[in-house]
Amino acid sequence: MKIRWTVLTLAITFSCAIAFTQAQNPPAPIPSVVEKLRDDLYVLKGEGGNVTVLVTNEGAILVDAKFERNHDDLVAKVKTITNQPIKYVFNSHWHGDHTGGNAKLLPGAQIIAHKNALADMVKGKAPGQPQLTYSDQMGINLGGKEVVAYNFGSCHTNGDTFVYFPAQKVLAAGDCFNTGNGQGLNPNNRLTYSFYMDYMSGGSFVGREKTADALLKLDFDTVVPGHGPVTTRARFVEWREEITKIRGRITTMLRENKSKDDITKMLVAEFGWDATGNAVTRSLDGMIAELK
Template identity: 30%
Template structure:
């Protein structure tokens, strides 16, 4: 996903409804990762896809206006319909196509907190954005508390909940045989992440989620981030995790000293990382502010 589309997608998530966005120029790009596994990129979260003798299994589904394009891209690979859609969390850039795919017959799956949040109005305080309840047809019909495993297409797809990370309903998906891990929005490749504290997210949870993925990843594991360039690896995830841990530790120290939000922003706590991670939607000052507010909430 390009920087421009990252900005568009996040504005749609955090400020404007999908209907107000122009998706007419979005192309769905598909990259084959293995015999049954694919990466799909468009506008919104990066998608994972497994196609085999058993079923078509889709990880996230971006925005509703893109459902036909996603379906058309899949149709180039198989004549089978999408049977399962797994949401990595509740945000509309990952669940916007749920209603369309659900009505077409797909089984919608997510952590139990995803269904709870999609069933009621949500307010994202950091950007002053309100999300109306999703229609019933968009809600996950299968939910899990800790983990669930799918044995499909000759693969083992382990779905693991990560508490209080990007939100309180995040899931990591490990496609064991394919050696692919889909991180959802726990991992933003080359970007400072948005952590939705209004939805129960915390920087400590994001770091823990990275550690969980790093523990099961090998040097050759392909890692799909929620946003940013769609294909990453263990070394890049480790660098992202270490950046978060370093900046969060600095913010915690300043909060413990009684520093205010403006003082922490002025301290340039992420200075050495800004050139690499701070040029997209979450700029350095907003990143410092977001971490400070998160840490203050947890005191």
């Protein structure tokens, strides 16, 4: 017994030491890569959510702020694009990989989010809370360039913001629409779209259809997803159609009293979902509850 306790104590001491070392030396933040979409519109890809940057001669407008640890790199990358200061930052939703950088940007920039995103940040005591909020739609006119933010109800959360750049025909979609492995490139290498709804924050699978239809009334040809590669309107339409197909399949299976396991197998086989990914582990229970 005594030997066992010694072994246990040693094991605990050892794992605490590893945890302490990791806390002392967290992996370095990964620098983002700049992708040019238009002469005045760029995307910073990499760690955290995608950041869209619109350049005007009166300042830059950003969509999202990555994690706090990405702040220095984010500011440095914006400086490679423009000497203009960052004037406005939209938060596509409240999650930390999109808002973690808010606090460090606040001294110079106005942070804007949907009112429900602010409510979640207040509830979670998140730093860098937005100063400006809106309900359905708001616009900014800076340096003669127009940017419009929309909320069409629940999708990834109940506080999603879609930022539309009309002259550029670009939509920054946040996590309602993710490509790549957000969660895209599955083990079978088939492109799928993320179906991660944060039900704790009012996300909704059914709300996706309404949101997608409202977005498709806007005239855009390029979409910046919350995570993953920048893509086309055609892919966005494909995603819209997939929502209806998935809803139909799950509704039918629930009527046939099929189990969650059966539904998971169907999503993997027919829609290329990752059985261990966010959509299955964090959203499927909520989807089934919504569709029952």
